[in-house]
Amino acid sequence: MTSVDWLGILHPVLAVVIVYPLIGIVVRLAMQTRARRLKTLKCPPTVGREHSDLGRWLSASVVLLVLVALTVAIATDKPLMAFQGGAARAAQLLLVLIGTLASLAALWVSKAPGLRLAFVLITWAGVLGLGAQPEVWRLSDDPLSPAFWQSHYWSGVAVVGLMLFSLGAQPEILRDLRLRRLHVTANVLAAVLFLVQGITGTRDLLEIPLSWQASTIYACNFKTRTCPPPASSQPPGISP
Numbered sequence: 001m002t003s004v005d006w007l008g009i010l011h012p013v014l015a016v017v018i019v020y021p022l023i024g025i026v027v028r029l030a031m032q033t034r035a036r037r038l039k040t041l042k043c044p045p046t047v048g049r050e051h052s053d054l055g056r057w058l059s060a061s062v063v064l065l066v067l068v069a070l071t072v073a074i075a076t077d078k079p080l081m082a083f084q085g086g087a088a089r090a091a092q093l094l095l096v097l098i099g100t101l102a103s104l105a106a107l108w109v110s111k112a113p114g115l116r117l118a119f120v121l122i123t124w125a126g127v128l129g130l131g132a133q134p135e136v137w138r139l140s141d142d143p144l145s146p147a148f149w150q151s152h153y154w155s156g157v158a159v160v161g162l163m164l165f166s167l168g169a170q171p172e173i174l175r176d177l178r179l180r181r182l183h184v185t186a187n188v189l190a191a192v193l194f195l196v197q198g199i200t201g202t203r204d205l206l207e208i209p210l211s212w213q214a215s216t217i218y219a220c221n222f223k224t225r226t227c228p229p230p231a232s233s234q235p236p237g238i239s240p
């Protein structure tokens with residue numbers, strides 16, 4: 001493993017070690033919150049508070065997790081000296097990254113509904129803007145093709161949107177029954193998308209070669225699923 005390979009597994013490691021355990025706790029507390037409100041189970045009165053407090057950390061950590069993936073994808077696609085667009089584009093993208101992080105921090109502390117909505121939209125726009133860069137691998141951008149629905153990227157940015165919605169509308173979810181219902185529906189979808197991310201992410205991890213193997217692996221034809229024979233298996237005297 002080279003340092004680029006280690007950077008490549010930073011996002012999966014953070015997902016497995018931090019985000020998925022947090023999802024488990026938040027979903028369990030969500031079920032207890034609902035059961036307590038409907039009086040189908042006796043749960044301590046703190047479950048709602050704990051669900052929403054840990055929910056905030058879950059939302060923020062999903063955004064950070066995706067920003068890590070996008071930054072690594074953009075920064076390691078080519079050697080730094082061959083970075084497409086040079087220092088000017090690199091500085092522009094760095095500004096977008098810093099702006100997105102600042103907007104997430106502002107969303108975390110904002111109280112006024114208008115400000116919360118604005119920071120939700122700015123943070124999501126930042127994620128989509130970085131995700132739209134040519135270095136970021138997307139299976140397909142055509143919603144009519146099956147590959148689009150199997151794309152780790154598109155369900156990833158969708159779940160970021162759903163998490164930002166919960167973070168931005170937290171006070172309203174507490175107060176307003178309609179928003180609480182919308183929250184439950186949106187987050188049942190989020191739970192399914194987290195499951196999908198676990199599957200498509202592991203698939204991608206299996207498909208990405210180690211950096212020193214890449215030149216050989218990418219010589220393969222991915223449509224016909226064939227590879228040129230390894231150099232050592234060719235009879236001597238015949239050049240490949």
Ligand code: HEM
Nearest residue numbers: 030033034037048049052055056059166167170173174187
């Ligand atoms: C997979 C993620 C999530 C799921 C499945 C989920 C589901 C739920 C459910 C079932 C309830 C109870 C609704 C009811 O009482 O009828 C609830 C309440 C709530 N959720 Fe979530 N939620 C998730 C994530 C989040 C996040 C990320 C936040 C905030 C950032 C959040 C904030 C809240 C709040 C404030 C309540 C109201 C708590 C109360 O009544 O005391 N949730 N959620």
Ligand code: HEM
Nearest residue numbers: 012015019066069137152153156157197198201202204205
């Ligand atoms: C909360 C769940 C997750 C979300 C929201 C998420 C989101 C994303 C996003 C938006 C990207 C950048 C686009 C791309 O390169 O495809 C990405 C990349 C990646 N993710 Fe995830 N991911 C999650 C979980 C996982 C898990 C559990 C794994 C593996 C165990 C994983 C493995 C990867 C890999 C290997 C890449 C790089 C793909 C490439 O460069 O082609 N992800 N993820």
